[in-house]
Amino acid sequence: MLILTCPNCGVTAEETEFHAGGEAHLTRFGPGASDDDFENYLFMRDNPKGVHFERWRHVYGCGKWFHAARDTVTLEIFGTYTAQTSTPPQNIIDKISDRRPDWQPPQKQ
Amino acid sequence: MSEPISALNGSVYKEGIAAITATGPIGMISIRGDMTAGYLKKTLKKIAGVDMPDARGINLKVDKGIAWMSPDELLLICSYAEVATHLDTLHNAIGSNHAMAVNVSDARAVFRLKGKHIREVLAKLAPVDTSPDVFAPGTIRRTRLAQVPAAFWMVDTETAQLVCFRSVAQYVFDLLKTAAQPGSEVNHHRR
Numbered sequence: 001m002l003i004l005t006c007p008n009c010g011v012t013a014e015e016t017e018f019h020a021g022g023e024a025h026l027t028r029f030g031p032g033a034s035d036d037d038f039e040n041y042l043f044m045r046d047n048p049k050g051v052h053f054e055r056w057r058h059v060y061g062c063g064k065w066f067h068a069a070r071d072t073v074t075l076e077i078f079g080t081y082t083a084q085t086s087t088p089p090q091n092i093i094d095k096i097s098d099r100r101p102d103w104q105p106p107q108k109q
Numbered sequence: 110m111s112e113p114i115s116a117l118n119g120s121v122y123k124e125g126i127a128a129i130t131a132t133g134p135i136g137m138i139s140i141r142g143d144m145t146a147g148y149l150k151k152t153l154k155k156i157a158g159v160d161m162p163d164a165r166g167i168n169l170k171v172d173k174g175i176a177w178m179s180p181d182e183l184l185l186i187c188s189y190a191e192v193a194t195h196l197d198t199l200h201n202a203i204g205s206n207h208a209m210a211v212n213v214s215d216a217r218a219v220f221r222l223k224g225k226h227i228r229e230v231l232a233k234l235a236p237v238d239t240s241p242d243v244f245a246p247g248t249i250r251r252t253r254l255a256q257v258p259a260a261f262w263m264v265d266t267e268t269a270q271l272v273c274f275r276s277v278a279q280y281v282f283d284l285l286k287t288a289a290q291p292g293s294e295v296n297h298h299r300r
Contacts (some may be wrong), residue, residue: 008180010164014236060253062179085203 004056007080008064021055024067025086025106027045049073051096051103053088069096113189113243115280116218125289127224130284135172135219136192137272138185138199141149142208149183152202157185167249167262176249176262189214218278220271220285227269231261233288240298241266255284 011017011072023045029037046052052072057065067085069078069092078099079092093105116263117131130189148159155236159168161183167176169186176184187195192212222230228239234254238244248264254273257280261271273281 011250013252017236060258061251062182064179 002070002075002077004068005038005080006061006064007066007082008058009062010091011058013061017027017058017060019057019059021057021065024053024055025088051078051100055083071100072073113215116275121291122282122289124284125291126226127222127230127285127289127296129225129282129285129289131278132219132221132222132270134189134193134214136185136189136216137188137212137217138187138196138210139178139190139213140183140185140199140208140210141181142203144183145183145210146206148202148204148206149208152199153183153185156198157187159239160251164249165248167247169204169262169264176260177258178249178251181217182192185210186191218275218281220273220281221264222269222271222285223291224267224289226294227267228298229268230285230288231271232297233295234284235259235261239292239296253280 003012004018005012021085023043026041029041046099050071050073052070054068054070055065056068057063065083066080067088068080069088070076071078078096081089081092088105096103114132115131120131121135122129124258140149144150144161153175154160157173159170159174162168162175162177165177168174173188174186176186178184178260180272185195192214194208202211228241228244231237232239235252237250237252244250244263246263246265249260251258251260253259253297257273257277258275259271261269263269
């Protein structure tokens with residue numbers, strides 16, 4: 001069971017009060033993009049064993065979206081942060097590096 | 110005009126470890142907008158007679174108050190009869206600003222829980238730490254009750270009030286009755 005803290009309202013609750021929204025920090029390819037880019041954007045997702053950035057919604061609480069960084073194997077939550085960003089903030093990256101020294105932050109495309 | 114009647118029209122359950130009452134209709138106005146804006150802050154203070162609550166807080170004075178619902182949402186609680194007047198005041202204050210106030214009184218059902226064991230009754234149904242240190246009077250928690258959304262707060266140490274959608278009023282009443290059935294004390298929060 002995941003225990004998440006919503007950065008919008010500050011409530012700490014277990015995962016049944018939230019709803020997962022899939023992989024975070026996708027680059028959107030909309031009208032005018034090539035078919036390959038569009039297909040990648042729509043359907044192709046990373047499925048890493050380890051550190052993963054995700055979108056979550058506090059669906060039974062304040063109703064707001066936010067981001068979470070967690071480990072898909074150990075289910076450890078490294079932290080949650082605002083949805084108003086396209087890259088993980090430095091403090092989250094530091095926390096992950098602290099716990100997983102050989103982990104590399106995602107390269108910006 | 111026809112008389113307003115709440116979903117369960119005052120049903121009461123007293124046989125269990127907590128007394129559960131489906132209260133009569135109360136006034137609720139949902140407000141969305143910038144909470145720091147003067148046109149909301151000042152108007153709400155004038156209407157409710159209490160200060161703007163902090164995050165996750167609820168400021169109540171008898172039957173009037175303001176509850177914090179999310180970073181951009183508040184719930185004004187008042188008597189059912191006053192809703193129209195307060196809504197007019199709010200609409201006048203908001204004017205052309207980007208905010209809204211909507212009467213949601215008839216969309217909700219309200220329950221009152223009374224007794225020593227209400228914290229346990231709530232804890233059986235919601236994923237919330239209801240211990241007295243964490244969940245004290247003055248805080249409101251929006252969460253789920255089994256399968257449906259609900260919000261509740263402590264009125265005093267032995268009374269809690271709960272709001273849910275009117276359409277699930279019977280479901281919530283049944284849940285609360287089951288969680289409060291006789292002999293189901295857990296005594297987890299006993300001091």
